[in-house]
Amino acid sequence: MKESNDTILKAFRGEETDYTPVWFMRQAGRSQPEYRKLKEKYSLFEITHQPELCAYVTRLPVEQYGVDAAILYKDIMSPLPAIGVDVEIKKGIGPIIHNPVKNRADIAKLGTIEPEVDVPYVFDTIRLLTREQLSVPLIGFSGAPFTLASYMIEGGPSKNYNKTKSLMYSDPEAWFMLMDKLADMTITYVRSQIAAGARAIQIFDSWVGALNETDYRAFIKPVMERIFNELQPEGVPLILFGVGARHLAGQWDDLPIDVLGLDWRMSITEAREMGITKPLQGNLDPSILLADWSVIEERTKQILDEGRQHPAHIFNLGHGVTPDISPETLKRLTHLIHDYSK
Template sequence: MSKKLNDTMLKAFRGEPTDYTPVWYMRQAGRSQKEYREIKEKYSLFEITHQPELCAYVTRLPVEMYNVDAAVLYKDIMSPLPAIGVDVEIKSGIGPVIDRPIQSMSDVEKLGTIDPESDVPFVLDTIRLLTKEQLNVPLIGFSGAPFTLASYMVEGGPSKNYHKTKALMYSEPKTWFALMDKLADMIITYVKAQVNAGAQAIQIFDSWVGTLNVPDYRMFIKPVMDRIFTELKQEVDVPLIMFGVGARHLIMEWNDLPVDVLGLDWRMSITEARELGITKTLQGNLDPAILLSDWSVIEERAKAILDEGMNQPGHVFNLGHGVTPEINPETLKRLTSFVHYYSKK
């Protein structure tokens, strides 16, 4: 690597003491940036992610604009699915749309396997470009988790209630577990390839798993998550982050998994998590909507989170979910500066 690496983020992920609280933002690449919007007028998400030079530029932009302590790879959780035979289209204003949803065991059996070097070379080339030449902070790679990916594959697109997904899970458990195994195989192979290409940490997004209760999570999801993280721990030596939305009731289930970092949304405070006995590094957890408020409100809320996080090593400042398009980039820049300044004191 040509640039000296600022490894503050990696130290925090590992629970080691740091000189200040490091910060990155979910969906920091794109969304609210003028430069990104100009690119999106010419290219779709699919086209950007298939051009490593352009994708690396979009990934790098927030590091240069906001001075954050990590880059997160610009891509979509759907990126690996076409490789296993899922025909997915990202439709503007809707999200991922799948024409032939999974409905039966025969649909699951038709799913193939992923060979990252031949199926998603553009992802790996983007990682290599960034980590070998362009970044002076760690690059976080990621994957969707089995439940969240399955929800799109079964529903055929975004859902508000996940009724079809749950119906398959409850009524066809053999089909469900077969689907979980296929997705676990894909995720493990895909994540290992990202790390081998140079990604220095991995976040698994189980964005929609909060829709399940604890007993169902334990029965239908936890075994596959345990398998994924156990196999990754054996084969890659990078911090692993678990994140979901609306999942405060699942935090103790995640705490059992062989992960290094638990991402909190804004529904559970860092203090609450610590009082439950969680000693892993915690990531979060400002509500993104607060970034649309006056600066005095933002500063007050950020300060409260930092005060809780600095009670012991192992805190990474982030949002409770992703940056939204309405957020002013200058606000993110100012917030990063504040987090660094305040936590150094």
């Protein structure tokens, strides 16, 4: 099926659009009652292993909210078992790694991914969606090396990333060995998503804001440049997003990406005043969606007004939808964004 609404692709490319397009991070699942019912029976990994079910969860927010893109329902952990990482998603905690990376020997043991062999269900889901079910573009995604490494080294979520930084500072050679392995996996995995039909790709470097700018430039930027340089010839828009990373916005702007995703800590106006000219995506604080509608409306219009001063803005939240956000609010918000920006 050729999507009948390609507005978001135009915005990703920096073209003028008739209205501001919108999608929401973690729009698939979380707060939807249909999804919660499924989760009583299936785990996240069990849903992603069943293409029909996974496609249903992916397209549900498009049908319910009227957003301008779908994002594939899966987790940044999805490709890691293929390279030898024993990962489990625990409810209320997140990813738990049962064989954390501690040293160079552990890194050397990590394998490579053959996407269509190791995670064929991901691409079966993409093909099902893009050929038969979606009228809007599908966004694929991957975790970035630092964020994936942080889980692999810490053994799970972390507040301070001490073990991760310790490996980075104490053994740079091992660090770059790990970055290269994860970059190879990311490039291969993303290429396969694009080949299957993904029309844009978001790279989540969710936790890289834990580093200062100097360390980012030394330890992370080279691997991100390699990833994006190798993916650019694929011809789909590439988006980079992280949380708490406003101090890295200038470094990100240098990367060969097409769209820069902002969390709520930096306004669109601030980003433009810094000299960032790339299309911007964002950036309503998800917590605002728990406030009165008058507050939601005021803050949304403010972001839209800032975004429409430049041709390329894609509305999103500054982080993912939380389970306590009402689906009805997201539907109402989508209509507000479309109607007001027109």
